[in-house]
Amino acid sequence: DVKVTQSSRYLVKRTGEKVFLECVQDMDHENMFWYRQDPGLGLRLIYFSYDVKMKEKGDIPEGYSVSREKKERFSLILESASTNQTSMYLCASSLWQSGGGGGYTFGSGTRLTVV
Amino acid sequence: GQSLEQPSEVTAVEGAIVQINCTYQTSGFYGLSWYQQHDGGAPTFLSYNALDGLEETGRFSSFLSRSDSYGYLLLQELQMKDSASYFCAVFSGGYQKVTFGTGTKLQVIP
Numbered sequence: 001d002v003k004v005t006q007s008s009r010y011l012v013k014r015t016g017e018k019v020f021l022e023c024v025q026d027m028d029h030e031n032m033f034w035y036r037q038d039p040g041l042g043l044r045l046i047y048f049s050y051d052v053k054m055k056e057k058g059d060i061p062e063g064y065s066v067s068r069e070k071k072e073r074f075s076l077i078l079e080s081a082s083t084n085q086t087s088m089y090l091c092a093s094s095l096w097q098s099g100g101g102g103g104y105t106f107g108s109g110t111r112l113t114v115v
Numbered sequence: 116g117q118s119l120e121q122p123s124e125v126t127a128v129e130g131a132i133v134q135i136n137c138t139y140q141t142s143g144f145y146g147l148s149w150y151q152q153h154d155g156g157a158p159t160f161l162s163y164n165a166l167d168g169l170e171e172t173g174r175f176s177s178f179l180s181r182s183d184s185y186g187y188l189l190l191q192e193l194q195m196k197d198s199a200s201y202f203c204a205v206f207s208g209g210y211q212k213v214t215f216g217t218g219t220k221l222q223v224i225p
Binding site: 033035040041042043044045048056058059090103104105106107108109 | 123148150156157158159160163202212213214215216217218
């Protein structure tokens with residue numbers, strides 16, 4: 001089975017800190033994604049990447065950046081953490097499949113609290 | 116843009132059948148997916164419909180009507196372990212982007 005591993009399950013950071021969330025997948029998937037999940041808002045796409053060094057903005061990219069230097073690793077960066085970035089962050093990966101599928105494999109999530 | 120609507124909460128009795136509906140508005144529609152998420156857990160992929168009709172996988176079935184921009188997830192022979200949140204998600208192709216609904220919290224009661 002595909003495994004998507006997020007480096008931290010819980011994280012507490014101070015306002016203004018630079019925060020790195022790491023995600024690694026072990027099945028050679030081309031696509032990787034970062035979502036945040038908030039009560040009543042579902043999962044919202046922050047950024048995604050379909051290849052090494054490639055990135056695309058999702059629906060809510062403001063205040064975030066990403067890095068994909070290797071195929072298996074996709075990092076989410078909060079340049080200057082703010083309290084409104086307190087959330088559950090979910091990483092996902094999927095195979096490149098033209099025209100269909102969308103079957104994501106998710107990591108267990110990182111619950112980030114910014115104080 | 117894309118939007119999806121699904122009920123926020125559904126309650127059903129153990130052993131019964133429940134249907135969770137999802138309507139969507141999107142451009143470049145490729146298909147509709149369903150995910151299950153237990154409290155504190157990661158979402159897990161359940162099903163994907165690209166064509167109209169019913170897809171069955173064990174106790175779970177998923178339906179799509181492209182002309183109506185509508186789909187549903189059908190859970191049969193409900194078990195207590197089915198208590199979870201269920202998300203519909205639209206796959207809009209391109210770079211495999213998926214947009215999720217806000218989720219339906221299913222509570223199965225004895």
